Amino acid sequence: MAFLPLEPEIRDARILTFGYNANFRPGSGKNIMSILDFAKDLLFDMKYAIDGDSASDQNPKIGDRPIVFVVHSMGGLIVKEAYIQGQNDPAYVDMMKAVSSIVFLSTPHRGTSLAETLNRILHVSIVGNPMQFIAELAAGSQSLEKLNEQFRHIAPKLQIVSFYETRPTAIAKAQVMVLEKDSSILGYPGEISRPLDADHHGVCKFDGPNDPKYIAVRNVLKSLVGKSEQSAIRDEVEHDNPVDHIDFEVLLSVHETPENDFNFFHDRWLPGTCEWLLSRTEFSEWMEDHLYPKPRVLWIHGSPASGKSILSSFVVDQLGQRNLPCHFFFIRFLDQRKRSTSMVLRALASQLADSIPAYARNLHRLEADVADLQNADHKRVWRLLFKQALFQLTLSSRVFLIIDGVDEADSPASIIRLLAELSRTSIPLRILFTSRKTHEISSAVARLEKQLRVDKIHIEGNQDDFKSYVSQEMTLAGDGIYLEDLSSKLLDRAKGNFLWLNLAVQEINSCYTIQGIEDAMERLPSGMEAIYGRMCLSVQSQVLEKDRQLGQDILGLITCAQRPMTLEELSDALSDTGILDIHRIIGDLCGGFVTVDYENRVTMVHETACEYLIGGDGDRPAVVDEVATNYQLLQRCIACLTNPMLRGQIHRKQESAFVGYASEAWFIHFAQSASIYKLIPPFCPRTSSIYQNSGDKEGSELRVSATAGRTWTTVSLDSPSIKG
16 A cells, blocks of 8 residues: 555555455354355445545545455455445446456455365464364355356456465465465456465565565556546547447347356366467467458367367457457357357357447347347348448457357358358458368368458467476376376377377376376277277276166266256256265266366267267267157156146245256257157148148158047057157
8 A cells, every 4th residue: 555656557546445354253253154244344335435534524436437446365255245236236336337357366266175265264364263164164165156156247347357376375383375276266258367476465465666576466457547547538438329238148149158168168278378379470460460451360270179169268368368359159069059150140249249339339229120139040140230230330440259169060151151241341350260170161261261361270289288288287296207208108199189188197197106007008099989988988887787877877968968057957857866966976977978167067078079979880889879868858857847846846946956957948859859759740730831841751650559448548659760
């Protein structure tokens, strides 16, 4: 506080401090659940407090100017809770709109052992032994995980900077890392994260204006204050043409924010990797060329599992850190809703509306036309949202669009064909898309090159990235020369496949002796086909038949699900099996095919794993029978929705987590369960499109027999083409 008011770029800003009682002493009645109370106190003080330093003791009217929060440790949780509460309280909502940035200093955002992290913080925050708080911490951590999840959905408009500690803190007679780096970083697009050479206490205490820690935080504040001033000027300019508050995600039927998929992939990024891209001429010109006035495209292509999606998340993060307007979408093969061209366009348009006021106004004028786009053909979506609303604007600044996984879309070529129409706009759009190099996409790109400038980068697993991954993730101790030789062997056998390397390192890390490592290297097959085959053997080699069947059932459910289920949804879907610990079951029975992300979504380790499981050939049968599994999913959906107690459970807000998935996906599994679906067309009216399409064909194979009883007639249906 003594130094900041003297900084030229900051001295015109008001600097206010807010404190809370962090003295969690035994018997004080305060525990970790009081974060909500502290947040409410903060909101009240910000709105109604009197400035004690003012000569007239006037209310400082916080919210009339942009607000930048600087928060430390548990204070960061309080500010996040206050920001969430303020969004929903009419008394504070205008004040919360003024929040532009938050600087977090060692705040526990996330982690798999949040209760242990909070316990360590209490150790360094109180006098005495906090052991009696551990039970409360275990329960409190669940609330904090919910807090962090809620914050994720409302934070994208904020500029976020996260500093993390790098030194252990003295606790009793030991030196302990209170907060690990992974817990201190949110992982949001555009978030800036930096280390500070300090322990948990020292990240917010500075020796003087020349302290490197102070300089790092001060420079960030200078930048944030400058951006806030520019934003305030823009708001004044646009004041005469306001756009009513519209939730464009709701308007355009974007069911899930793309930040979730960004986080899924960026959580797998390791510091130091992907940076080779910044030195590639094709990429640097695509990103930095201010003079090229027309749209240009960059295609990054590579083999499956070569790290394309992680690279895309790196690009999104780099653009965000440079304050460049970045809009993105990750096409996910395992989520049917994220494979349509229409969804890609609507999600990008939603982000464009949030960052370009003139575009938002155009969408506002077209509100009646765009409100029913969810089921519209992608050509109509493109015409309304881009050709009419965007291409007519006059924009001089570059606009960046990132589309990852184009080869996983329902129609990859249709996306690329739309890009050819960018030649009709003068907006300097910068499009980057990633995919495998298939014949369909290569042909479409060849035609695109006749309309636009297209640059290409081929990736086959960057060796520097692979070396960095092995050095950071291989946890073996031992002779440096031996480990270096082992690393070289792994890199040579990976042949550019990051997923193979990841699975191989996990195998090596489980070894205890050099001989064990050598045996593991002998067992490791080359290529993903062989790796997947070995993983299948792991599933099928369970001693107990019921364990083997449960593992196969889970693989089938995850493979055929219309979107990734959450852990809770999957657990409830399997409730009839009497499972105890879904985390343990996935780890022990699924052969390494399944992964759980930070949002607790259950998905395949890679899209190629799904292709392997359902794609049997003459040499091997399919591991997952799609028809049978869809029928099983249909049965589980119907059982959930016809539960006679469901109405009462919904009224009490105690319904199964599986209800949402069942209600939105049952009819799709019905359509894909051929054993039932093929029985319908012969019984439809002969004038109906269903009968005309396949009624005669299916009816010709259908045999009907009946047995009359005293009160009922039993009808038996049989078709040689139907199984099950």
